[in-house]
Amino acid sequence: MIVVMKVGSPEAEVARICQEFAEWGLTPEKIVGKHKVVVGLVGDTAALDPLQLQEISPWIEQVLRVEQPFKRASREFRHGEPSDVVVPTPNGPVVFGEHQPIVTIAGPCSVENEEMIVDTARRVRAAGAKFLRGGAYKPRTSPYSFQGHGESALELLAAAREASGLGIITEVMDTADVAKVAEVADILQVGARNMQNFALLKKVGAQGKPVFLKRGMSATIDEWLMAAEYVLAAGNANVILCERGIRTFDRRYARNTLDLSVLPVLRTLTHLPIAIDPSHGTGKAEYVPAMAMAAVAAGADALMIEVHPNPAKALSDGPQSLTPERFDRLMQELAVVGKAVDRWPELELAIA
Structure with a gap:
């Protein structure tokens, strides 16, 4: 009510x-x-x-x-007004929101070593990214796949932030790790596999850093928004939704089906900012630029794009990662679309 x-x-x-x-x-x-x-x-x-x-x-x-089962996440709860999520970073506050410039998040799937993560941070910052993504803890389908370097990778992310001035977003998988991840991350990511990990949602909701909530691989929109409700109900009003592709019947040509229709649908349902991850959404680097541009045209508030200096040797998700050079070109292409819809930020001078 x-x-x-x-x-x-x-x-x-x-x-x-x-x-x-x-x-x-x-x-x-x-x-x-x-x-x-x-x-x-x-x-x-x-x-x-x-x-x-x-x-x-x-x-x-x-x-x-408020007729929707998700009360705090409902657009009705704010009388139709969108909410902004303001995130302090070393380079100043960055604002996610429906009427704000599009925020670009870029970086590798996993933090592999200091040289790689620092170099990538500097490259994506120079191209216009505001946040560095990089996994310290990695949920993998196979127990034999690379799981991330864990706590030591958090230290490398902190070094990359110091070198680049970018904000940091990284995934938290376990309630026991929330505090240590929050010490380094400016935004805590809850991944697709943990979207309905209700204990984790309550825990990240009880701490003060913004939460980047990815849609589950088979989650309906209502289930996704109810997951956001858990975070909001625990006291954290700063939630950013991220569409990262859903699993459908045809996986031969793309890793997932990127559901861009959520953009107009969510605009009618929720006041929360909406991000799109075309890297996981397609699973193939050659498809990422087209989907990123489509997302900007359709009204996304943020993009999350995987970038790796040598995708062929990446420890995880290499096939969907852009090289820094291709990311540079993509940001120039996105600027054309972003300016057309009056959502593209002014490019700042990068740290040398």
Whole structure:
């Protein structure tokens, strides 16, 4: 349920109303929009009459029920307004959001060694990326595949951030590792295989760093948004959704089916920023540029693209990784599309 306050509502009156709702056993959440303040009510509201609620203050304009099962993630919860996720980085804050410049995240699937990760960070920063991706802990289908270097790789990511000024995004797989990953990462990624790891969702929701939530390989949109709800309900309002391809019946030509239709669908359902991962979505480097450009044209707020200095020798996901040279060209191609939809950021001078 949401309570829409009139324009110019006194702060003291909003605070009084929130206190009254809290005394009823509800959890009020104040959301400040461009023009109005909205109070979201979470809890047992089934027996409450919206018309009666409207009578408790002359400053209440409207009381509405949120019909979706995902309450906090619902666009209704913010009275139709999108939310921004602001992430501090060494090079200044970066904002993910529907009305913000597109944010590009780039880097290798796995952190392999210091030279590789630092060099890649500098290259993708020079091309215009704002964040470096790199796996310290890697969930793999086979127990015999490279699983990542673990905690030592976190140290290498910290070195890459120091050298490049990029923000860091890396995956956390285990509740026991959340604190140590959060010490290094600016954004914590929950991967596709852990989208419904509810213990992990609660844990990352209870810490303060933003969460990058990838869609499960066979997850419906409702299941994905309910996973986001777990993070939001635990107290973390900074969630970025990432479509990374779903598993369908034809896997001969592409690793997954990249569902770009989620962009217009999610815009009607949620206020959360939306990223697209064309690397996992296709599984083949030659398909990544076309899908990245399509994602920008369709309204993506961010892109996650795998880049490796020598894809043929990558310890994981080499076939879907671009070389730094191809990533440079792709960013120039994306700029054409991004400027056409008025979403492309100005290119900064990279750190030498």
